Amino acid sequence: MPLSYTEENYIKAIFKLSEKDDQPVNTNAIAKSIATTAASVTDMIKKLSEKGFVYYERYKGVTLSPEGKSVATQLIRNHRLWEVFLVNKLQFGWDQVHDLAEELEHIKSTDLINRLDTFLGNPKFDPHGDPIPNREGKFTLRNQTTLGTLLTDQTGILVGVREHTTPFLAYLNGLNINLGTELKIIERIQFDRSVKVQINGKEMSMFTEQVSQNLFVKLK
Amino acid sequence: MPLSYTEENYIKAIFKLSEKDDQPVNTNAIAKSIATTAASVTDMIKKLSEKGFVYYERYKGVTLSPEGKSVATQLIRNHRLWEVFLVNKLQFGWDQVHDLAEELEHIKSTDLINRLDTFLGNPKFDPHGDPIPNREGKFTLRNQTTLGTLLTDQTGILVGVREHTTPFLAYLNGLNINLGTELKIIERIQFDRSVKVQINGKEMSMFTEQVSQNLFVKLK
DNA sequence: ACGTAATTTTAGACTTATCTAAAAATAATT
DNA sequence: AATTATTTTTAGATAAGTCTAAAATTACGT
Ligand SMILES: [Mn+2]
Ligand SMILES: [Mn+2]
Ligand SMILES: [Mn+2]
Ligand SMILES: [Mn+2]
16 A cells, blocks of 8 residues: 555655644644645545554644654655755756655655665765755754854854745855855844855855844854 | 646557557557556547547547657656666666656656756667657667577677566576677577577577567677 | 634535446457 | 447446535634
């Protein structure tokens, strides 16, 4: 009884929504996250519950079972390895690969994925700096410091982005900002918490708080 | 109005069944080729006809329209390029890649496929020696001579296989026969049209007619 | 604690793709 | 030419996934 693409997408959505707090996930949250209606979500949750991938009590939200977590982790591994392939081997930009990986992740073959992993040199992070779980489903932890928390004169090296939307990534492209780029805080504006930043020791740029909160860095 | 995987598989099946004679394809033939029932085929053909991918008259069989042919060609291009990737880059055997390519071929992105083509060095043939259509859908013609037609003492270089089944390819693996392998006819047995063959100037082997008819060669 | 607002679930309908069994059309035999 | 056999189509059901609209439940404000 293999899972359909649709079932897999629901399981992944539930996983991502419960990543932070580990609390039961609301019907409406799932509906918004995969652009469908609450009614459809309820239907699907019932099915996933019967199949043992989620724990569900009506009106009380839904939680992934260990089997569900395992499915989600495998999908995330697939997704991120394909993204590495698309960027490192096929020269796609990091703002162009999400939707393709969203399809490729559903090709079910652990052999394929493990060979791809080897071919890519067992990368630990995807093109957006997100950790790639290993064969056993273990994630390497990534630095969660954001540029917004750095003090004046400190330099951060970009190790990830929280936002994965094309507009945001394309905006960073326009500033020549990639993973590994050095970002030095020149000045902090108290009024709106925006920051003046020097990029790779050269150009200056202003970041709103919304931008600096979405950039994960490690201190240089 | 994108095509579903199912619709695409029907179109590809019709293309393959009309490749040789270019005659209308029978309902039963399609049903057998994709392991479904004649009733399902009739339903699908009606839909494909309404969408303009096939010409159809009831009880008279079905033919692909130019749009249908274009879809089929694109799918075959995708399929064969993915097979090259799986064999050349991920080290799969030529007997292991068909089913994976059967899924990968449906990822719809000409950008992806063209980049893959470039990455692989614009191969003209897939791991089974089948021609890969170019961006415009043009096929390179492959030598159609079979080993069965060679005379005694002639040597053929394997350029393709007609059968793509795993058992047949695994059988060739066991004899160390791949594309490029030299096959010299040592003796022809009139009685059952089997042949004694020397492989790469070394081992001898007997091939039944069924085998030698499925090996495409070019004269050395 | 009571009424209102928000959330969630149910009811009923629709689409795509599939199937079995029966009817209709075409092909083959005598 | 009539009968039989084969192929193809239709009729009617089923399953997965989706939707809108209405009912049920929970949460919130006073
Ligand atoms: Mn997906
Ligand atoms: Mn990513
Ligand atoms: Mn396919
Ligand atoms: Mn092939």
